[in-house]
Amino acid sequence: MTADKIMEIALRHFARHGYEGASLADISAEVGIKKPSIYNHFKGKDELFLAVYRDAAARELRYVEDDLNPEDRSSSLKDRLYGFLIGYKERYEREENTKFFLRMSFFPPAHLLQETMSMANDSIDRIAAAVTEVFRPAADDGLIHPDVTVEHATGAYMAVLDSVFVEMLYGDHERTMMRLEAAWQVYWRGVKNN
Amino acid sequence: MTADKIMEIALRHFARHGYEGASLADISAEVGIKKPSIYNHFKGKDELFLAVYRDAAARELRYVEDDLNPEDRSSSLKDRLYGFLIGYKERYEREENTKFFLRMSFFPPAHLLQETMSMANDSIDRIAAAVTEVFRPAADDGLIHPDVTVEHATGAYMAVLDSVFVEMLYGDHERTMMRLEAAWQVYWRGVKNN
DNA sequence: TTAGTTAGCTAACGACCGTTAGGCAACGGG
């Protein structure tokens, strides 16, 4: 399907150049069609963008829910949480989908702010919910220090994840790893029970 | 000076619409001059942007070094660290300078990547150095848990600060405060001695 | 077989982009 190919390539262009910086001419050229042919599949640039964003948000959520599946108890809480951080960092480096979703959630085109923000907030809340579902049984098992509520453990873990994003955006790989390690160790010291 | 006014207004437009989305026509109109008159003060859009970026980076660094001045021992380490987080959050909400600096450091115009990245990395390193100067004497006084190095305490604190940025970008004030509180409490539990 | 839909094309539109040329008044130092 051509529409899928357009969306795939448009996603990469939006991710690298932003909404304004991505041009339909460049996108269509890479797809191998002429610019007006895009209009056989999408009403315009806005509709193309929103379709790409919707799909990207769904894919990010699916990845998180898969990777963080609370049914899977084969490894320890600590390993699962740390592994998820590392996994997401690698995913960002590998997947344009994640780059697109982060960039466009941070800085959406001004005239589409409402549509993007409602989708973004929805995704963030559901990601946080998936994290909470990991912590709750762990807290019941006494793995979390009693001074730390499940909500605090979740919020602080999401903060560590956010900080990983930021360091990746700055692009300094070495510093990213150092910060991740430091943030994780202090986080785990603050959350674990003895 | 007109040049200063141009830079001030350009900063706001770049912060809100990104490099590509900000137009010299809009900027000049708000300044109260015609578009070509900008060229009496700057060689072009690129030079204007780099001048604005340079100033913005310097202002951010100055704010951090002032607010985190290690000479000031009037309040406790805990209060100073927590206060700095809150202060920076409020600064972001108030100052377009911070919004501009964050946005353009995350996603600089592709053809100016080298110039911006070297300035950004320089600023980040110096900000981190200022934070380290707060922790070092505190560690000597035994306020930091012996299992946590000064480097780890600094890195993890910078991570908390990064996460505050992210939450602010998403724009949900209520969630920002909750995440900040959670991140801070877990961080402090992980770092403090006893 | 035929009518309708799909997906591509070329040509062109108006709007806006950053930028340059060139003119004109105000000002400041020799």
Next chain:
DNA sequence: CCCGTTGCCTAACGGTCGTTAGCTAACTAA
């Protein structure tokens, strides 16, 4: 006093933007 500089202007440049009109060939359903 004059001359060079500064700072604004109008007009216009070439280029790119997203978008529309209208044509054609290919497939699909009746």
